[in-house]
Amino acid sequence: MQDQVLDEAKRQLAVCNACRYCEGFCSAFKAMTRYRAFDxxxxxHMSNLCHNCQACYHSCQYTVPHEFELNLPSALANVRVESWESHVPFPVLSKLFQSSPLVSLVSVVVVSILFWLVAGIPWLAADTFYDLISHSVxxxxxxxLFLAPLLILFVGLGRYWKTVNGExxxxxQLADAFRAAANLKNLDGGAGQGCNYEKDDRYSQSRRWAHQATMYGFLLCFASTSIATVMHYGFGLVAPYPLMSLPKLFGVTGGILLxxxxxKLIYLxxxxxxxxxxxxxxxxDYGFxxxxxxxxxxxxxxxWAGGTTIAGTLLILHLASIACLFVSIPFSKMVHGFFRITALIREAQLQRT
Ligand code: SF4
Ligand code: SF4
Known part of the structure; x- marks a missing residue:
């Protein structure tokens, strides 16, 4: 991690610790009250508690043109991003995925072509995954593609846990952390008014709601795939499933939410x-x-397109995008959710001791 990034965050935190005007805004500020100096x-740890709600910037009397030039959201964001890259193995891949939105786009195109070559069939007529590529393939x-990135991610989280002296x-502690993550408490601005994320400086709950829709949509889609796997291997019930089945209900609801x-997140x-x-x-961030x-x-x-002539093309693109999402889990912005929940667990430990 670059020294100047850390030093700048330490300098700003020292000013904030003397001021403490923003003490009730979020768990990063609550954590600050435990320290006299910041190693x-x-x-x-504090950078991964920050949700970049930007409330502290808009409340601060020491931002530019003041000589202190405080910009805590950015200082903590710089440390946070570097903390992911320095703990997750293969930092070169993190740097690649974090470098440009084109990396995700190009990956989807390349993997689509690979799938098309593997499928090697008249894919315009395909209706289900299994018309296109067999279940075993x-x-x-x-x-x-799913297990290897997860393994890399957990190695990174293990290293991070050591760095922050996790016990x-x-x-x-798990319940405390997951409760805070489930209702995104740290995006409520401290008193429930929301955050100042949009440029016009007003309070808004938009970012919190957009995050919740994205998070629960993703979890529902994941639940849909998991249930379908159990139905396939446990009960011999093979896709496609009817609308009134758990995989479809979870998948369609999750897809709409996501x-x-x-x-909304792109718009914000x-x-x-x-x-x-x-x-x-x-x-x-846009790319992810x-x-x-x-x-x-x-x-x-x-x-919607099942049984039509564009279903095969859509299947290829959908499968390719899922493959790219899986591979990028430890290296893209996706990693922030895992580090944040780990930071919330550590914070629960520190608060209870
Ligand atoms: S961000 Fe500014 S107002 Fe808030 S605690 Fe720090 S120095 Fe004080
Ligand atoms: S940007 Fe928001 S979450 Fe981050 S330290 Fe400031 S008030 Fe807390």
Whole structure:
């Protein structure tokens, strides 16, 4: 991690710790009250508690043109992004995925072509996954594509846990952390008024709702796939499933939520001030959210287009986007959710001791 990024965050946190005007805004400020000085581990921990709501910037009397030049949302965002890249193995891939929105786009195109070559069939007529590629080939491709990135991610989280001096986790600490993540408490601005993410400086709950739609949409889609796997292997019930089945109900509801949530997040990004985010990471943020949007929207279109001549093309694109999403889990912005929940668990430990 670059020294100047850490030093700048430490300098700003020292000013905030003397001022403490923003003390009730979020869990990063609550954590601050425990310290007199900020070592590297503490700054990394606090940076992953910050949700970049930007409330502290808009409340601050020490921003430019004041000589202190405070911009805590950006200072913590820079440390946060570097903390992911320095803990997850293969940092070169993190740098690649975080470098440009084009990486996701190009990956989807390349993998689509690969799928098309593997399928090697008249794919315009395909109606289900299994018309296109057999079930065993699908498992052969997607099994490693899902498990290998998860393994890399958990190695990264393990290293992070060591850095922040994490201890044995109790059920109570897990419950505290997941409660805070489930209702995105840290995006409520402290008193429930919401955050100041949009450039016009007003309070808004939009970002919190968009995040919740995205998070729950993703979890429902994941539940849909998991249930379908159990039905396939446990009960011999093979897709396609009717609308009134758990995989379809979860999948369609999750897909709609995910599409709405990511559409709103993309819109909010266009409204946000780039100076309050991590330097040069805006493009990759767009790339990640757009990839999520494409996964859900192509899945919904597939449902609508089943049996038509465009179903095969959509299947190829949908499968390719899922493959790219899986591979990018430890290296793209997707990783922020996993690091944040880990930081919330550590924070629950520190609060209870
Ligand atoms: S961001 Fe500004 S107002 Fe808020 S605690 Fe820090 S110095 Fe004080
Ligand atoms: S940007 Fe928001 S979440 Fe981050 S430290 Fe400031 S108030 Fe807390």
């Amino acid at each position: 590297t581990e503490t700054v990394i 699908l498992v052969l491709i997607f099994g490693p 044995r986790i109790t059920r109570q 599409t709405l949530g990511t559409s 990004k266009t409204k946000a001030n780039p100076l309050l985010e991590a330097s040069s990471r805006r493009g990759s 959210v757009t990839l999520l949007w494409f996964v859900s929207t192509s899945g919904l279109l597939l449902y």
